[in-house]
Amino acid sequence: MKILIEGEKYPLNDLREIFDDPKFYHQEGQEGTILSVGYYHSFTRTHKKAQLVYMLPKVFMKTNEETVFGISKNSLYNLEQSDTFKHKEEYNWIRQVSVYFYNSLLEFKRRNKSSTIVQSSLSTNLSTNLNEQDYSYLDLLLSFVNFYKKNKNNVLFRHIESKSQQIRKPNWEKTIRKSVPLITKNGQPIYDVYRNKKKIVNTEEELLVYFFSILNHFNNDHKLYLKIDKSYQLIEGRKFKQLQENGLSKLRKIxxxxxxxxxxxxxxxxxxxxxQTDKSSIRNRKEEFISVNNYNLVFEDMVDKLFSDPIIEKKTKDGISLKNLKYNDDGKIIDHIFDYQSLLDRSDIFYIGDSKYYKSDNTAGKVSKFKQFTYAKNVIQYNIDLLNETGTYYTENLRYRDKLTEGYNITPNFFIYGYIKDFKNFDSDELNEKGGIVKSFHFENRLFDRDTLFVHQYKINFLYVLKAYTQFGNRTIKKLRGVTKNRFRENFIDFFSDKNKSEFEFYEFKGGNVKEFVEKNFRKINGKCFLTKENKLILARHKNDDKLNNLITEFKQYEFE
Incomplete structure (x- = not known):
């Protein structure tokens, strides 16, 4: 097994040894840079024996040279030869990562095969020669190992049972004469080899020999450290190669x-x-692979499956739907877009997020931040168009613009980064805030303005997402969404509740005629007030805004719920 990492450079000769096709890397002098993320296996190697090859995402790189496993990329590549590392627990764990990773590629392929929008981008990004009904070499390896672990006691019992049936009538004279017994402490002989008067053919043993010979081949080739029972006469070496070529015909006879x-x-x-190995088989292939050139699309889909709700097909008069905004023509996806309780009242608002696929310690650049603001503004405009055309929003409980104050509800935005802190941790999301708040505005002191946007930044355990993407059922995912949505909302509320962070103080109108107050002071409070679903007039006062000093007396302190 070889493990490479996307975007990293390796000696060109090493890459030529393991790949039959140079499409997985880009040559730069005497080195090659890995272009793809995926799985590769060659059945016919001219220089060395065939190997499993994994091209892992760049999130597994911690620094320019060190991986998240605490070893260099070159040590990871030569893992099989590392005597100091291969007997550690981490060695077996890396195989677990590889399995989750491989399954994530299959899940991505399954989820996106019918989407015309995504398919247009996948035609140049997702490549494979594995058909829907094909078993890959890795599928077979895992199936054999899992079957053995699950059924080894049952199979061993049947083997012992069949052996015992063969010695019901032992020839004791030959047994004593030709066998060496074990002597107990009491001096009693025990024979483990018996001579039968009558030979009984074990019809099951031939199949067991084939199965355990194949398992033994996997075990030796990939150092799986399986303890295979020695009761079976295994086929190995040159005889096993012959079995690979004609095993199908032998198997079908039994x-x-x-x-x-x-x-x-x-x-x-x-x-x-x-x-797969029979030379006469029409399904024989030289190599098999599944790879992605732009793994950011896979990561986006992974997070999208976990956090985003199904989209309602509700179009404007121009034929624009939320789906058009979510799935862009260039293949980019707004990873998270879901309606959830707003920060101010019990109405709903869209939460808009974007997954960022970088190395574990990197953050979004200026271009990514501008794109996120554009995504948010497009979603706001889509809802305003629906309101203007039909008098309703995307859903009945959604509220973006208040007709009285002409203020816009706060639209929560966030980035989410995949990272790996503990390479053994698959079971906790480790969802935490990362970096500071990114903001964009036209008027600094107008919070309830459509151009005023705040973007929170989060990091999430990539390994948790990797496992959840392939193993979590709908019920588990639904529960995860509910918990995560609430965490996003609470974090935004904590941010706005702290005037030192948000630079805003919030007030609620004490009473009186709200409409009269708004119309009288409209110019002063434009973009600074919003009327909630419960008819509470909320004022957001920026710390540098002295124009509202005379109006504060008519308000009381507002607390988020």
Whole structure:
């Protein structure tokens, strides 16, 4: 097994040794830069034996040279030869990462095959020669290992049972004469080899030998450290190579011997394996791979599956829907877009997020921040167009613009970055704030203005997202969404509740005629007030705004709920 990392440079000769096709890297002098993220396996190597190759995302890089595993990229590449590292727990853990990673590519392929918007971008980004019904080499390896771990006790019991049936009538004279017994403390002989008067053919053993020979081959090639029972006469070396070539025909000769469910499954696994290696098989291929050139699309889809709600197909007169804004023509996706309780009242507002796919310690640049503001403004305009045309928003409870004050509700925005802190942690999201708040405005002192936007920044455990993407069911994902949405809302509320952070103080109109107050002071409070669903007039006063001093007496301190 070889592990490479996207965007990193490796000696060109090493890359030529493991890849039959140079499309996975870009040559730069005597080095090559890995372009793809994915899985690769070659069945025919001219220089060395075939290997599994993983091209992991760049989020696994911590610095320019060190990976999140605490070793250099070169040590990770030569992991099989590292005697000091390969016996540690981390070695087996890396295989676990590889499995989750591989499954994430398959899930991405499954989720996006019918989407015409995403498919247009995937045609140049997602590449594979694995069809829907194909088993990859890695699929087979994992299937054999999982089957063995799950059924080894059952299989061993059946083997012992069949052996015991063969020695019901032992020839004790030959047994004593030709076998060496074990002597107990009491001086009693125990024979582990018996001579039978009558030979009984074990119809199951041939299949067991094939299965465990294949498993042993996987075990030796990939150093899986499986303890395979030595009761079986394994086929190895040159004889196993011959078995790979003609095993399918041998297997089919014994097909009708098996009725037990466990043995039938074992037969099916062996049949699929020999279909891949049999030279006479029409499905034989030289290599197999699944790779993505722009892994940011995969990461975006991973987070989108976990946090975003299904989109309602509600269009404006121009034919624009929220789906058009979410899935852009260039393949970019607004990863998170969901309606949830607003910060001021019990109405709903869209929360708009964008996933950032960088190395673990990097943050978004200026271009990404401007794009996020554009996304948010487009969503606001879409809802305003619906309001102007139909008198309603995307949903009945959604409120963007207050007709009385002409103020705009606060639109929560956020970036979310994948990172890896503990490379053994798959089970906690580690969702935390990252960096400061990014803001954009036309008028600094007008919070309830459509051009005033605040973007929070979060980081989330990439390994948790990787596992959740492929293993979480709908119920678990729904629960995760609810918890996460509430955390986003609470964090925004904490930010605006602290005037030292947000630079705003919030007040609620004490009473009296709200409409009269607004109309009388409209110029002073334009963009600074918003009337909630519960008819509470909220004033947001910037710390540098002295024009509202005379009006504050008519308000009381407002506290977010």
């Amino acid at each position: 097909k009708y011997r098996y009725f037990n469910d466990t043995l039938k499954k074992m037969y099916h696994l062996c049949e699929i394996y020999f279909s």
